[in-house]
Each structure stands twice: as C-alpha cells, then as structure tokens.
Amino acid sequence: MLFSDLLAWQTDRMSAIRGARERARVEVTAAIKKEARRQLAADGAAKLSLRAVARELGMASSALYRYFPSRDDLLTALIVDAYDAVGERAEAARATPAGSTGPHTARFAEVACAVRDWALAHPHEYALIYGSPVPGYTAPQDTVGPASRVGFVFLGLVRAAYLADGLAVGRMPGELRPEAERMAAELAPDLPPASVAALIAAWAQLFGLISFEVFGQFHRVVEARDAFFRHSAGELARSVGLSDGPATGTGDTHDRTH
Amino acid sequence: MLFSDLLAWQTDRMSAIRGARERARVEVTAAIKKEARRQLAADGAAKLSLRAVARELGMASSALYRYFPSRDDLLTALIVDAYDAVGERAEAARATPAGSTGPHTARFAEVACAVRDWALAHPHEYALIYGSPVPGYTAPQDTVGPASRVGFVFLGLVRAAYLADGLAVGRMPGELRPEAERMAAELAPDLPPASVAALIAAWAQLFGLISFEVFGQFHRVVEARDAFFRHSAGELARSVGLSDGPATGTGDTHDRTH
DNA sequence: CCAAAGCAAGAGCACTGCTCTCGTTGTTGT
DNA sequence: ACAACAACGAGAGCAGTGCTCTTGCTTTGG
Known part of the structure; x- marks a missing residue:
C-alpha cells in the first residue's frame, strides 16, 4: 500500500465512522473505559481488574483484549x-x-x-x-x-x-x-x-x-x-x-x- | 528441612531473646523484610509477591503468613x-x-x-x-x-x-x-x-x-x-x-x- | 460472491493472595 | 521429667487475576 493511501485511510477513519462495525468499536471502547473509570474511582488503580470490567459489561474477558492489548x-x-x-x-x-x-x-x-x-x-x-x-x-x-x-x-x-x-x-x-x-x-x-x-x-x-x-x-x-x-x-x-x-x-x- | 537449613545456628550473645524459637522468629522476619525490600526496589510495590518472597527464601508461602498476616x-x-x-x-x-x-x-x-x-x-x-x-x-x-x-x-x-x-x-x-x-x-x-x-x-x-x-x-x-x-x-x-x-x-x- | 479480516466466546496456563488441615517441634507448667 | 500446649512449616486447595490460543461466526471489501 502506498503511503498516501494509508494517510487517506487514516484521515478518513478519524473524520467519520465508516460502518456498523466501526461504530460498534468506538461504542464498546467507550463503554469499557467508562466501566473501568467507575472501578478506578471506586477502588483505586490497584484493584482495577480486566475480568471484572468484562464481567460487568457482560462480555468474555478475552474479548476485551480486542480493544486494549493489555x-x-x-x-x-x-x-x-x-x-x-x-x-x-x-x-x-x-x-x-x-x-x-x-x-x-x-x-x-x-x-x-x-x-x-x-x-x-x-x-x-x-x-x-x-x-x-x-x-x-x-x-x-x-x-x-x-x-x-x-x-x-x-x-x-x-x-x-x-x-x-x-x-x-x-x-x-x-x-x-x-x-x-x-x-x-x-x-x-x-x-x-x-x-x-x-x-x-x-x-x-x-x-x-x-x-x-x-x-x-x-x-x-x-x-x-x-x-x-x-x-x-x-x-x-x-x-x-x-x-x-x-x-x-x-x-x-x-x-x-x- | 529446607528452611531450617537456611537458618543460621551460630552462637550469638543476644540474651534479650528468650529462646531458639524467638530468635528464629526475629531472624525470619528480618529475612522476609530484606527479600521483600529487594523485590520492592527491583520491580516496585505492585509487583511485590508474597509467594515470590517465600520461594526465594525456600519456604512455603503459607508459612509466611505466620509472620505477616497479609x-x-x-x-x-x-x-x-x-x-x-x-x-x-x-x-x-x-x-x-x-x-x-x-x-x-x-x-x-x-x-x-x-x-x-x-x-x-x-x-x-x-x-x-x-x-x-x-x-x-x-x-x-x-x-x-x-x-x-x-x-x-x-x-x-x-x-x-x-x-x-x-x-x-x-x-x-x-x-x-x-x-x-x-x-x-x-x-x-x-x-x-x-x-x-x-x-x-x-x-x-x-x-x-x-x-x-x-x-x-x-x-x-x-x-x-x-x-x-x-x-x-x-x-x-x-x-x-x-x-x-x-x-x-x-x-x-x-x-x-x- | 467469496476470501479476508474483525470479532466474541471458551478453554487453558501460570500466577496471585489467602485459608485450612496435618504432622512436627519447641516451650512451659506441674 | 513428662505431658499439655502453642507455635511452626508444608501441602493442598479455593477464588481470583492477566493473558494466549483456538474455534466458530459476522461484517467488510475486491
């Protein structure tokens, strides 16, 4: 892929949501951060647990790694x-x-x-x-x-x-x-x-x-x-x-x- | 066995300590803190692990709880x-x-x-x-x-x-x-x-x-x-x-x- | 229309803090 | 000196963690 294509793709990605998949992605990402921030405010950073966040969101813990690598x-x-x-x-x-x-x-x-x-x-x-x-x-x-x-x-x-x-x-x-x-x-x-x-x-x-x-x-x-x-x-x-x-x-x- | 070998049995003149049991206790307590401080300095408080301390000292992790309740x-x-x-x-x-x-x-x-x-x-x-x-x-x-x-x-x-x-x-x-x-x-x-x-x-x-x-x-x-x-x-x-x-x-x- | 990529879910690994039980050993009262 | 007692170490086990891998399913793009 040419660099200009990559650039265009990136700018497009930033400016508008392309499809249902991408929309779902930003929504899920926001939901994860929201729940994580809630647990952070409640118990502190040490107690923040990926599995607990996933549990609260009703999703498998492994699915969370699609959004945050660690x-x-x-x-x-x-x-x-x-x-x-x-x-x-x-x-x-x-x-x-x-x-x-x-x-x-x-x-x-x-x-x-x-x-x-x-x-x-x-x-x-x-x-x-x-x-x-x-x-x-x-x-x-x-x-x-x-x-x-x-x-x-x-x-x-x-x-x-x-x-x-x-x-x-x-x-x-x-x-x-x-x-x-x-x-x-x-x-x-x-x-x-x-x-x-x-x-x-x-x-x-x-x-x-x-x-x-x-x-x-x-x-x-x-x-x-x-x-x-x-x-x-x-x-x-x-x-x-x-x-x-x-x-x-x-x-x-x-x-x-x- | 393993652990009692680790204990130093040198004759010391600390008459303030009652018996062998009490002496062993202060020695083990000091050894635990020393190893814990080493791990703390190496990796930070978040990475400090009771089991790792016990492992490094050659004792069972459960035995550590006799010295520090948590x-x-x-x-x-x-x-x-x-x-x-x-x-x-x-x-x-x-x-x-x-x-x-x-x-x-x-x-x-x-x-x-x-x-x-x-x-x-x-x-x-x-x-x-x-x-x-x-x-x-x-x-x-x-x-x-x-x-x-x-x-x-x-x-x-x-x-x-x-x-x-x-x-x-x-x-x-x-x-x-x-x-x-x-x-x-x-x-x-x-x-x-x-x-x-x-x-x-x-x-x-x-x-x-x-x-x-x-x-x-x-x-x-x-x-x-x-x-x-x-x-x-x-x-x-x-x-x-x-x-x-x-x-x-x-x-x-x-x-x-x- | 079909291959490719993204995705959710489950099983599993290695690790954690912590509890419980079970022999063993040192201390202590008689 | 001996027995009762308390302290002790080891092991198994529980519930939880971060993270990886595999397995199907769905959306996407050529």
Whole structure:
C-alpha cells in the first residue's frame, strides 16, 4: 500500500465512522473505559481488574483484549483521560471571570484551586497521574501532550500578566542561568528566564501541596485546608513574580522580629 | 528441612531473646523484610509477591503468613522502614557540618538535598510512602510516628534558626491566623504561628519538587536538576523566614525537642 | 460472491493472595 | 521429667487475576 493511501485511510477513519462495525468499536471502547473509570474511582488503580470490567459489561474477558492489548494500555487510556479532565478544569477556571480578571495572584490561585478541587473530587484518578506511576517507569508518548495542559494554563496566565503589568523577577544564582535560559527557550522565549524557572518550581510545589492533601499527609496537621491552600497558592504566585494589584505595586514588607 | 537449613545456628550473645524459637522468629522476619525490600526496589510495590518472597527464601508461602498476616501488613512494615530510612538520612544531614553551620537557608537546603538524594536512590520506596497510598486509604497507626521524622528535622532546624537569629515572618491573611495558631500550639508553641504555617507549606512543596523529579514529571523539562533543586530548596527556606546571612551562633544549638 | 479480516466466546496456563488441615517441634507448667 | 500446649512449616486447595490460543461466526471489501 502506498503511503498516501494509508494517510487517506487514516484521515478518513478519524473524520467519520465508516460502518456498523466501526461504530460498534468506538461504542464498546467507550463503554469499557467508562466501566473501568467507575472501578478506578471506586477502588483505586490497584484493584482495577480486566475480568471484572468484562464481567460487568457482560462480555468474555478475552474479548476485551480486542480493544486494549493489555491492562497497562487500559490504564494508559485512563491516564490520558485524567490528564485531559484536569487540564480542561484548569482551562475552564482560567476562562472564568475570577480567573481572567482581578489581581494576577488571585487568577493564579483560582486555577490552582480548580486543580485542587478536581484532585479532591477524583483522588484515585489524581493518584494515577500524579502519584507513583503504576505502569512502566517511562510514561507512554501519548501522555506527554495531555500531561502538559495544566502547565500551559499557568504559562499562559504568567505570560498575560507579564505583558500587562510585568513580572517581579527575583534573584537567581549564576549557575542556574543557562538552565533557565534553556527552559525559557523551549517553553516561553518571550518571558524572562528567571520567571520561567520560578514557574516550573511553583508548578511542582503546587502539586506537592495537592498531593499531601489528597494522599492524607496533612491528616491531623492541616485542618483549615481551603484557606491554607488558597493562601499557599497565592504565595506561590508571588514567588513567580505575579503582582497583587492591578497596578504593579509589590508591597513586599518583610518585618524582622525577635 | 529446607528452611531450617537456611537458618543460621551460630552462637550469638543476644540474651534479650528468650529462646531458639524467638530468635528464629526475629531472624525470619528480618529475612522476609530484606527479600521483600529487594523485590520492592527491583520491580516496585505492585509487583511485590508474597509467594515470590517465600520461594526465594525456600519456604512455603503459607508459612509466611505466620509472620505477616497479609500482604498489606508486609507493605506496612516496609513503609515504616522507608519512613525511618529517609528520616534517618535527614537527621544525619542535619548533624553534618554543612547541616549545622553556615547560613540557615543552606542548612535547610542541605537536609532537603539529603531527602532528595535518598528519594532518587530508592524511587520505589519513595513512591511507597509519598506516592499514592497503595494499601487502604488510611495509613495504619504505626506509620504516623516514623512519617513525621523528616518534618521534625525541619522543625528543629527552624527553631534553632529562630532562637539564634530570628525569623523573617511574612504576611498572613487574618482568616488563616487561627489555623496557624492551632498548628503552632500542636507542633511548636515557641515559634511564630506564621512561620509554622509557612514551614508546613514549604514541607509539602519540597516533596512536590522531589516527587516530580522521581516520578518523571521533569522529563525533558528540567535538565540541570541538582542545581534546580538546590536553588528551589533555598527559596523554600527563605519563604519560611530563614536568613541568608552568616549565622551569629555557630550551629551548636542542639535542641532535642519532643 | 467469496476470501479476508474483525470479532466474541471458551478453554487453558501460570500466577496471585489467602485459608485450612496435618504432622512436627519447641516451650512451659506441674 | 513428662505431658499439655502453642507455635511452626508444608501441602493442598479455593477464588481470583492477566493473558494466549483456538474455534466458530459476522461484517467488510475486491
């Protein structure tokens, strides 16, 4: 077969459902994922069983392998869906009035809270993507795209803030400068390298806060978790250089005690 | 037969152990945990199999249940050991010259780097304790003690810095004040509540940085990871209020607090 | 219209966690 | 010293798992 034919066949396959067989395939695939997601939410990734999914769907377990070559492939599909779900939530929060107006730090916190809310509502799916990677050690290539959606939301938010009011760029040791410039060149060439590096650190730290809460590490340590997280997210936004007010007036008043 | 050959019958001088039976029990228990830890490090918690452990030790799988009532109990023992291992590393780093002298931010970073080093050297054990909680949703009571060792190291470090040079206490919204005071009352009544709250946030954020690195989230994003982490840890220390300058009191403040 | 490909179902393999029973062996009270 | 007792190891067995192979049946495309 010529490559152009293969390409045409693929594009055709993607654009429209060809026949009853293909329609059945996408329906069954969706049903499998739906039931798997239900079991995942109920008992966690460790308890997810192909046979149980097939049983619940009234089909033989061996038939399930026509749709997902292995259990890990099913989990990978769920991982992609989870990344997309939390990414969509972040993007939606960004588009919200509270996420697109007001102080930049508040917008940042708004998106952060949306991610946290999703994580608390879907702890097992969160654990699947931000907890220990349960399939192989290296994530499949399909996951890298959806995995970066949340990060890109924050990146866009910081870019908008930079273009509107600038960023308070903090200090950075010289040995980290080439790394920061490399990051900026790959992710956001129009932003100050120090801010890009700070954003990546804040990104990881944000998920540290969320993971500790979802995974129970804050048990009997943090009680007022909503307020604690919102404040921490605001501090994180400030660490990236986002300003507190509409006009750049960083009242950075650190008073020395004792 | 097979198994009793495996038991070492050397004359030992552990008079605390009552008889041969009790000695055999602690030895077998240790052997099981050792082999389990080996398999954990090799293939991860998901692949850890009681039967494989028993097989490798030359004993029947059913005999293993005399020592650990279930697979989850074995995992819990490994969790406790992992918490103790990383806690010990943190305490050791704190006792090191680099961890007990110099600027407070550098001491903080020293302990943080020690934790990170351990995590990178034992990714599966790290995932067991700071990744998704694989057994039940609530950690057994045995784990809460060892789990807090690392946190207490940072707490002691901040207390020493506070007593020597004070802390730069940042702003805190009023709605978070009662929560901060509750945290301080429970963890460190002698420290400013705002600093205790900031330390808890920094604690979670620190493990966010480590988790993202161990779990591969920094793949193709952060390259110079040593420098990146060290700098981020320093910034985290600064966010708690630790000072950059030379400490007035050279790190002889050994305050074992409990 | 017929070969080819896709599909569902069943049997089966190797493995798992866990339970039960059955001899054996070390401990302990008398 | 001896017997009752508790701890122990081994083996069989149960229910469940991921996954493969074979066997028919149905849809598809030349």
